[in-house]
Amino acid sequence: MSDRILLEAVIIGSGFGGAVACCRLAQKWPGQVMLLERGKRYPKGSFPRTPHSFASNFWSTVNNSEKHAKQRMDGLFDIRNYRRMDAVVSAGLGGGSLIYANVFLEPPDWVFSTNWPKPLSRDYLQTYYAVSKSVLGARPIPSAENDPRRQITRQQLFADFASADGRNSRLADICVFFGNDHHTPLGIGEQSKNRYGATQTSCTYCGECDVGCNVHAKNTLDLNYLYAAEHHHAAIIRTNCIAEKITPLDIHGQEDSTANGQHGYRVDYHDANSQPQSVFSRRVVVSAGTLGTNELLLRCRDEYGSLPRLSQRLGQRFSGNGDFVSIVVEGKRAADPNYGPVITQYIDYGLNDTPDNETAFILEDAAYPAFAAWYVEGLRPTMNPLHLLGKVWRLTRLFWRRLVQSLLNGKWSGSIVGYFNSLLHGDISFHSNILLFMGRDKGNGVLSLRNGQLYLNWPQTASRPLYEAMIACGKRFKDFVHSGTHIPQPTWAWPIRNNITVHPLGGCALAESASKGVVSSQEADRGQIFGYQGLYVADGSLLPGAVGANPSATIAALSEWIAEGITGIKPDDSLGVARHA
Template identity: 30%
Template sequence: MKKLSKPITELQSEYDFVVVGSGYGGSIAASRMARCGQQVCLLEKGKEFLPGQFPTNLRQAAGEMNFIRGKSPGINRNGLYEFTIGNGINVFKGCGLGGTSLVNANVSIRPEDRVMNDRAWPEAIRDDLESFEEGMKRAWEMLKPNPYPENTNGYPVLKKTEAMRRSAEFMSEPFRLLDINVTFEDKQNHVGIKQAKCTNCGDCVTGCNVGAKNTTAMNYLPDAFNHGADIFTEIHVRYLEKQGDFWRVFFHPVNIGRENFDAPLMFVTAKNVILSAGSLGSTEILLRSAEHGLRLSDRLGKRFTGNGDVLGFGYNNDVPIHGIGLGNRGTDQVAKVGPCITSVIDMRERKQLDSGMTLEEGTVPGPIRGIMAKSLITFSRLVGKDTDRGIGDYLREKWRELKSLVMGPYHGAVDNTQIYLVMTHDDGNGEMELNDGKLSINWRGVGKQEIFHKVNGEILSATKALGGTKIPNPTWNRLMNYDLVTVHPLGGCGMADDASEGVVDHKGQVFSEKTGTALHQGLFVMDGAVIPRPVGTNPLLTISALAERSCKVIAEERGWPLSYEFDPPKIEDQDTSFKGTGVQFTETMRGFFGLGELEDYGVGFEKGKKEKSEFEFTLTIQTEDINDFVKDPDHPAKMVGTMLAPAISPYPMTALRGQFNLFIENPAAPDRKKMAYTAHLKSKEGTDYYFEGFKDVYNDRVIDVWKDTTTLFINLYEGYSSEGKLLGKGKLVIRIADLIRQLKTIKAIHAQNKREGLKAVSTFGRFFAGHVFDTYFRFGS
């Protein structure tokens, strides 16, 4: 499979649509708006992972774990597994190209009719459920859910599924196999991606290394790519501002070194913005936007729900389960573990809607299998409840525990453990707010709600049928104040009929006042944040259906054709991979700029200094292939960043489409070489400028290597090129402190391994040092 994302140096200054986030809502928005013929840019905070690149052991998984709490802004945090620590409830979600679809259990299940008829939804939804049904149909066509194929094509009946049937019979509740977004045959899918069949490895929630899981990276995102969308990763969007008819989307490029210089945020301009950063991310962006003056409903951050999520274990059952994923023991053969979730005991048809629930089995992903034996034994002693008795049973349980400790998690007590995920209906009264610039989740005492005691009882019954020990969520106890963990955060930007009740309307368009129905033109939210109540089951299909519906409504309102036909170019035929290893570094230079000085750089510098007309930039320079960079006589690299020029604009300007050339030789003057910088600048006011700079590397019989390699002569023009009106000249220099920071930012990019990365950086260093020596010592000897 080829990469979908582009390097940040290819970011354009303006788009028809900027989509923030790439989970179900964001991927659908990017696909559908691109199909409408719009110029689409998708910005994702996380990294892009291809099959085979997900963690397979605990060390690798630990490197991708990102715990968010406290007061630090966490602006560079983008680990695949993101844990947000709240007050009363904690949240786990995915962070990568594909969003939480990369690390969820793939379950596509219809919401109950009573849920969608609830008055929490806008009237336009309740009165037109056919449009919601159509949205589900469109999502179903893209995600391709299907049940696990028992006794078909070599797929065995799973022990964990047999155990669930047994539990359902004991509980007198309905059992069925679930529709899951997993491919069970080798094929090229409907958008041109080659997918391998599921190997039953059980590692769905740490990332599918097989490529069988139908994440949005396998369907909607390639579809967006096929229809011309620009996709960028490791872009942390912070807030939005409205500028006339356009939106400015302010962001921080993650881990390229700009934070070392305390550089300002960059921005991209859009006619329309669709926030799809998840319940937490979209809410946080709007909360921060409100701090920057955007008028929004007071309901922002309210009605947060964990979708009634409860995790539990049926530990050390009398029957085998085989619920531990393979991790680095993965196989090309069909294993006995199975996809993360395959079946459900569906208890939603209760007289009272909020008493219903779905109980599903799961698997523990292989990368964390090593901690399971000791953890489960400890929790069973502290909070476990054994469901059967007798000296014989006691001895058999102890023997199975010993086997797990000695032989590992694929044996004994751990191998006989059923994992349960329950979804039900909490009261949806959680709140999110910004606290010292950091998102805070507040919902103290949520775990004490009566519904969770009922859930605990159902898990006990399911475990009793198997003769095991019921272990609740380890944080759900008196000592931990019955805190919960959710993998399905919803709400915060809830749908409603007007701003006094919610944040967005029925299609996700954001209300522009605290009351009434006035809307921000061109601003939408499409993800789990808009859902105004718990769904009571896995919400991905509900989220997808609403996003599909919203995109269709937007297209119809604007008169855009939206085709759902599948006849795209095959992405596998497009070579989007990097050929070699590149090098990247970030540089800050500071000086003065003389507005109106059109002849002399030195005069411009002195004029700017006298008038306190400072000029400063922080630019990131990237070579895509260091070997090509060295061989090319122009030694070209790409460049992106920000520039500050108060004489032009009081706000930081974003520098895009930049070009950097290192040590350009002049045959007519072999003792002179030039470093060239050019970039297009976009001001916050919407004005375009063109920046041009050069360093004159020349041995004039004085050892002035420092001055020559750290002094930049600059021109600034109106418009998009040097053919525009010249506005002034000046000079910039690198300070010692900034040079030290710059050296810390030098690193390899898209290296295949650490050795290749070190080799690329070494090649760049030798190239730079060699040219300095050649200029200042050989010609001067």
């Protein structure tokens, strides 16, 4: 089945690239822009929380012989396993914004001077950074001065560690809703419409940002860019639709793989019922995320032959953005990592301060949901059997002491309270810390198709000095809090030695020519794929290397820049919506 109406644009994907492109192009061409998203919509309260519902909250299109995996899963978390690198990405309307940790952080100037093409630089992109920052509502967490409930224990702990380690700790700008007034925050848990008309809840400090915010306190893309596109500019948004193939059209509107796209494109996709569909458009913006975009374009070039002009650089310069995570267990200082937004601050190690191209990274604090703390506590006996025996002995002794006291006093009053206090006090999470690192890895990975599947070759050894510097930092943190246990990410243990990235980048690198990259950095062809007209990329695959900082800010800024090139409209933070929507 196909729709022969020639749309102005089709957007594939709804992350920080696709959402920006959809909104801006729909402003230019209301009702003539369609967005295809492979995942579902997630209305308020729809993110799974129980073990049973969470078991289906993963994405899989591969059938195998195991009974529990026969059906395709269309959940939120898409986990990819490759040699030396695993990746966790998101499927859903809003893309990575649904599960990211909210940080909006611009990389320093020197990052752009290392491997970015002209004319791109931080100064050149500053206008676009500023606009996207305003739309996404990025700001530091409000002070606890007027509300003690806003006090986050780990903030002072990380600040003290930074000082002891000879570094600076800074509050991060986070894309979290605390009300529309950045000077006077809305009360915790109170609701209000944002400036685009979507109803949000002022952050409840639940620590559930990375598993989907059920109260809509995160400024996810479905509440700003996508909301404006759909509700104010009549964008056509179709979820549960997987793009399969892009083919140029000839002057008669027929498929022609030798054409350059000047007459438009046909996009083939499967809808929510797995039925084949197609749509025709003057232009296409591929924003399926680094893994999705590379896979789609590689298939179009190497499997279907529908886009044979694509650069031979396609798939090259892949980066995991230096992502690394460590856990420091049961220090002597309270951390309370189950309260507050996931990330509130960062410590700089050679990214902004005293730049170091070899081992530059940042360390960010982290929270995780309170319900996960119960799970961790349940694992405690397996991690430390002696601790279990000690606790059983203390509780047994307490029980008998309280029993004797109660019998002598002739009443049970207060006994049960003290018993439960002793049982629950001092949980493992309260004194543990999650350390989130990201930095400047070498960005020398290569994505390709192997046996019909996306394959990643990640030369990990070249980036080992960076990871070793991060591990050393984690050990210093362990010593600072007087912990006995520092655990680098679980997949780092020998013999696995796999990295985990939540920020896969590259493969469709911006460049000045097709001999150096896949997508044009030039002013006249912003974001356009070399060899084609009207075919663009706007997502993390554009980045020619690690930025060291959380990359969402740079992806959004680049997408604003590309959208301006397509539409000719200078972007502002109104998104074409009246202030009192």
